[in-house]
Amino acid sequence: MSNGRVSLKKIVKRHGAFTALHGIDLDIEPGEFFALLGPSGSGKTTTLRIVAGLEEASEGRVFLDSTDITNTEPGDRDVAMVFQSYALYPHMNVRQNIAFPMRMVGMPKGEIDAAVQDAAKKVHIEHLLDRKPGQLSGGQQQRCALARAIVRKPRLFLLDEPLSNLDAKLRLETRGELKKLQRSLGVTTIYVTHDQEEAMTIADRMAVFMDGQIVQVGSPKFVFDNPATADVANFIGSPPMNLIPASYADGRIRIGAHELQTSCRVGGERNVIAGIRPSSVRIGPSGIPARIDLIENLGDALLLDLSLDQMTIRARTGTEVTSREGESVFFSADPTAVHLFDAVTRVRIND
Amino acid sequence: MQTPVAARERRFAIYLFLPAFLVLLVTTTVPLIYLAWTSVNRVDLTSPWIKGFAGADNYSKMLGDPRFWNSLELTVIYTGTTVVLQMLIGLGLALLVLQIPRGQGILRVAAIIPIVLAPVVVGLFWRTLVLAPDFGVLDFVMRALGFGSHDWLGDPNLALASVIVIHTWQWTPFAFLVILASLSSLPPDIFEAARIDRASSVQRFWYITLPLIRPALVIVVIMRMMVALSAFAAIFAATGGGPGSATEILNLYTYRTSFTELNFGYGAALAMVLLAVTLLVSYSMFRLRTAR
Amino acid sequence: MKRSGIATASLLGVAGVFLTLWTFPVLWALLTSFKSERDVLAYPPTLIFTPTLGNYRDVLFGATTILPNLISSFVVATFTTVLTMLLAIPAAYALARLNLPGKRAGGFYILATQMLPPVGLIIPYFLFLQKIGWLDSYKGMTLIYLTFSLPFAIWLLVSYFEDIPREMEEAALIDRAGRMRAFLYVVLPQVRGGIAVTVIFVFLNAWNEFLFAVVLGGNNVRQVTVAMFNFISVEQTLWAKLAAAAIVTMAPVILLGLFAQRHIVKGLTVGAVKGGGRR
Ligand SMILES: Nc1ncnc2c1ncn2[C@@H]1O[C@H](COP(=O)(O)OP(=O)(O)O)[C@@H](O)[C@H]1O
Ligand SMILES: [Mg+2]
Numbered sequence: 001m002s003n004g005r006v007s008l009k010k011i012v013k014r015h016g017a018f019t020a021l022h023g024i025d026l027d028i029e030p031g032e033f034f035a036l037l038g039p040s041g042s043g044k045t046t047t048l049r050i051v052a053g054l055e056e057a058s059e060g061r062v063f064l065d066s067t068d069i070t071n072t073e074p075g076d077r078d079v080a081m082v083f084q085s086y087a088l089y090p091h092m093n094v095r096q097n098i099a100f101p102m103r104m105v106g107m108p109k110g111e112i113d114a115a116v117q118d119a120a121k122k123v124h125i126e127h128l129l130d131r132k133p134g135q136l137s138g139g140q141q142q143r144c145a146l147a148r149a150i151v152r153k154p155r156l157f158l159l160d161e162p163l164s165n166l167d168a169k170l171r172l173e174t175r176g177e178l179k180k181l182q183r184s185l186g187v188t189t190i191y192v193t194h195d196q197e198e199a200m201t202i203a204d205r206m207a208v209f210m211d212g213q214i215v216q217v218g219s220p221k222f223v224f225d226n227p228a229t230a231d232v233a234n235f236i237g238s239p240p241m242n243l244i245p246a247s248y249a250d251g252r253i254r255i256g257a258h259e260l261q262t263s264c265r266v267g268g269e270r271n272v273i274a275g276i277r278p279s280s281v282r283i284g285p286s287g288i289p290a291r292i293d294l295i296e297n298l299g300d301a302l303l304l305d306l307s308l309d310q311m312t313i314r315a316r317t318g319t320e321v322t323s324r325e326g327e328s329v330f331f332s333a334d335p336t337a338v339h340l341f342d343a344v345t346r347v348r349i350n351d
Numbered sequence: 352m353q354t355p356v357a358a359r360e361r362r363f364a365i366y367l368f369l370p371a372f373l374v375l376l377v378t379t380t381v382p383l384i385y386l387a388w389t390s391v392n393r394v395d396l397t398s399p400w401i402k403g404f405a406g407a408d409n410y411s412k413m414l415g416d417p418r419f420w421n422s423l424e425l426t427v428i429y430t431g432t433t434v435v436l437q438m439l440i441g442l443g444l445a446l447l448v449l450q451i452p453r454g455q456g457i458l459r460v461a462a463i464i465p466i467v468l469a470p471v472v473v474g475l476f477w478r479t480l481v482l483a484p485d486f487g488v489l490d491f492v493m494r495a496l497g498f499g500s501h502d503w504l505g506d507p508n509l510a511l512a513s514v515i516v517i518h519t520w521q522w523t524p525f526a527f528l529v530i531l532a533s534l535s536s537l538p539p540d541i542f543e544a545a546r547i548d549r550a551s552s553v554q555r556f557w558y559i560t561l562p563l564i565r566p567a568l569v570i571v572v573i574m575r576m577m578v579a580l581s582a583f584a585a586i587f588a589a590t591g592g593g594p595g596s597a598t599e600i601l602n603l604y605t606y607r608t609s610f611t612e613l614n615f616g617y618g619a620a621l622a623m624v625l626l627a628v629t630l631l632v633s634y635s636m637f638r639l640r641t642a643r
Numbered sequence: 644m645k646r647s648g649i650a651t652a653s654l655l656g657v658a659g660v661f662l663t664l665w666t667f668p669v670l671w672a673l674l675t676s677f678k679s680e681r682d683v684l685a686y687p688p689t690l691i692f693t694p695t696l697g698n699y700r701d702v703l704f705g706a707t708t709i710l711p712n713l714i715s716s717f718v719v720a721t722f723t724t725v726l727t728m729l730l731a732i733p734a735a736y737a738l739a740r741l742n743l744p745g746k747r748a749g750g751f752y753i754l755a756t757q758m759l760p761p762v763g764l765i766i767p768y769f770l771f772l773q774k775i776g777w778l779d780s781y782k783g784m785t786l787i788y789l790t791f792s793l794p795f796a797i798w799l800l801v802s803y804f805e806d807i808p809r810e811m812e813e814a815a816l817i818d819r820a821g822r823m824r825a826f827l828y829v830v831l832p833q834v835r836g837g838i839a840v841t842v843i844f845v846f847l848n849a850w851n852e853f854l855f856a857v858v859l860g861g862n863n864v865r866q867v868t869v870a871m872f873n874f875i876s877v878e879q880t881l882w883a884k885l886a887a888a889a890i891v892t893m894a895p896v897i898l899l900g901l902f903a904q905r906h907i908v909k910g911l912t913v914g915a916v917k918g919g920g921r922r
Binding site: 583 | 759765
Binding site: 073075079089091100105 | 808810811813814815816817818819820821824828829832833
């Protein structure tokens with residue numbers, strides 16, 4: 001039994017003239033909880049399905065533990081998958097659903113029963129084994145699908161937005177359980193989601209997809225702190241990072257007629273995009289003057305829309321700010337919290 | 352360029368599809384070729400000594416055959432009127448039934464009955480129990496209303512109308528059911544929105560209902576035309592194509608030529624014309640369907 | 644919106660007229676089938692008479708029995724249904740789901756075979772079956788019945804297969820079922836309803852068929868739609884017996900039709916819904 005290292009080499013996927021994936025390279029370590037994150041239509045599901053063998057790459061190779069599985073049938077890959085719709089077999093009860101992957105390889109009945117019990121217990125549905133999927137709630141169906149995946153102890157779990165059909169509260173609970181389950185099983189897991197918060201909280205590492213390309217790979221914290229492009233910066237974090245057209249010279253950023261300090265040092269003068277997270281915006285007695293357009297009270301924090309030369313800059317502040325809508329304030333930013341991106345390529349400049 | 356996985360799926364698909372395909376090839380396409388071949392030969396079982404290749408003779412004979420032109424005309428009239436009647440009655444009734452508070456279900460169930468009956472039995476029903484002079488119900492009603500008794504199927508002036516009525520009776524429920532299903536599936540809120548936008552009921556029908564159910568209407572027209580073009584059993588049972596050739600649509604003429612007069616060569620040529628008409632109609636219908 | 648009582652009443656009136664119109668011939672035949680031949684000829688038609696089961700006895704077991712014909716019809720319809728389903732189910736699955744080479748053309752071909760006029764098909768069949776001595780045989784009759792039942796069944800089943808989420812099979816593939824078992828264990832059980840409806844329609848159409856039956860049949864294979872003419876001759880019509888025979892013949896299809904009522908619109912429109920070479 002090997003350990004589940006996944007490698008994608010130059011995966012290209014075309015649908016006629018449309019290219020869904022433009023050469024994906026990815027290495028996933030054994031036992032990792034790995035998220036594929038990106039906006040809708042960026043190619044995450046396609047990538048997952050190519051790993052599963054449900055779709056074929058137009059070019060490139062897929063490896064699982066140094067075996068080339070590019071041309072292997074899905075059933076021979078030793079992977080299990082939880083579908084977004086769960087894809088439970090409606091004519092079988094929960095027990096038969098979970099048993100199905102083992103019946104298919106002719107495992108003795110006694111072993112199947114034991115494995116089904118075990119898997120059902122892990123996801124807390126042992127009392128539901130005789131129900132049909134149609135008689136289960138959404139959360140229970142999700143668990144049933146999960147049990148069907150873990151029962152066979154595969155080398156690899158593939159999960160395509162498994163929480164997106166649950167309501168918000170259940171989603172939070174299940175997220176935590178999923179993470180614990182994965183830890184205890186130690187099986188490499190690839191997890192597709194478009195929800196950046198979900199990826200941030202659940203994944204050991206993640207790959208950010210944009211338009212059929214991977215733009216960044218790293219731990220959630222690293223990607224959050226060092227977004228590789230302005231678009232990644234915009235996608236990750238909520239509310240999104242402020243992206244302000246500016247020019248840079250000597251540790252100073254000029255925004256229109258105003259200036260901000262940055263700890264970042266690059267040579268020469270150039271046009272940049274300055275990225276400042278709303279939580280790094282400081283309201284104070286000095287800085288750049290701006291007008292408050294809107295205040296949203298989140299209870300424990302305030303979200304301010306500041307307008308500056310036709311631009312809107314969002315700030316997340318403590319509730320101690322007493323200014324009102326329509327008033328003018330000054331804002332600044334911590335010099336170490338300013339991200340710089342190239343104005344043309346939108347690629348990160350600082351370190 | 353094929354990968355092994357794709358190749359395996361294709362092979363599996365071919366294994367599943369091939370038996371049905373081969374059977375259809377043997378049971379429909381080969382006979383069609385044989386039919387085309389027969390149509391350019393002399394195959395007349397009443398004079399079996401005259402045999403052999405006839406070229407286009409059977410087809411040129413048609414040009415001067417008044418019975419052929421009559422049957423072609425009857426086919427057009429029969430198909431056209433039955434389809435129009437079914438559509439108008441079916442649509443009207445469906446619109447009306449949607450308004451009635453209860454009893455829709457019963458009508459839906461009743462509509463199934465004519466559809467599932469064998470056309471030949473329908474033809475016999477009408478010929479005997481409904482239309483027979485003196486004994487038929489319709490004849491009785493007409494007499495009671497003072498219109499007098501008529502030989503509905505035996506009078507050359509009435510026979511065509513009678514078989515058209517029979518066909519319309521049997522198949523209007525089809526149009527009704529499909530249109531009703533289509534109408535019931537329309538979301539009610541668009542009609543409410545239209546009413547708030549001050550559309551009158553006529554305007555709502557014309558600008559909202561009709562465009563929305565147009566696909567269903569086109570489907571019904573196509574299917575009804577196809578069935579009308581291959582109508583046979585009901586007319587055969589009711590009139591046999593007669594009196595004379597008053598109800599002898601192309602189907603009946605082809606049948607009589609082949610199996611009464613045993614002139615298979617000419618019958619095959621007539622069948623080829625029928626096929627051409629069917630293809631022409633379905634082609635133009637599919638154009639209509641894909642248009643806009 | 645409130646409607647006046649008169650408007651509602653007239654709507655109900657029209658609906659009632661059609662209700663009567665569609666059910667009347669069958670009900671009238673039912674009534675007639677219980678009359679003696681003498682009561683049938685009474686003028687005006689009478690609703691009050693001494694009912695008799697004599698017609699049914701004659702039609703089923705008497706001199707004018709149609710029992711052998713019912714058996715012929717049943718055998719032909721059953722053969723046709725079984726063969727059709729065996730061929731159509733796999734073919735429909737390949738068309739609906741799998742990456743079949745030439746899928747578009749294949750689908751269109753099946754659609755096109757439905758357009759052949761039956762009167763045209765019957766000519767080569769007659770000539771050929773006569774040559775090989777298959778006239779008046781169950782094999783010959785079943786063969787030509789496939790020409791209308793097979794394309795119809797394939798298209799109807801395609802629409803049912805298409806309703807099944809693709810992820811169902813994908814899950815089965817990942818669960819190591821392989822294509823064949825994914826088809827047999829996961830897909831087929833989910834189209835049971837569609838298969839049942841298709842069986843009903845195929846059987847019904849085969850049972851009701853007349854043209855092929857009258858031309859290719861004989862003393863051996865003589866379906867009930869043909870035998871119906873036994874009761875009508877130039878000299879006399881046996882009204883009540885005809886009515887009884889028709890009731891016996893049509894009762895099964897009416898029951899089947901009512902049973903499949905909910906699915907009938909789908910079944911009736913399938914050819915055209917899928918038409919126009921959409922795929
Ligand atoms: N069968 C297909 N044919 C054409 N385009 C497709 C097909 N499948 C996916 N795509 C396209 O490929 C892109 C990536 O899809 P997908 O991987 O599902 O995105 P994601 O899961 O990131 O939302 C999308 O633009 C989608 O429209
Ligand atoms: Mg997706």
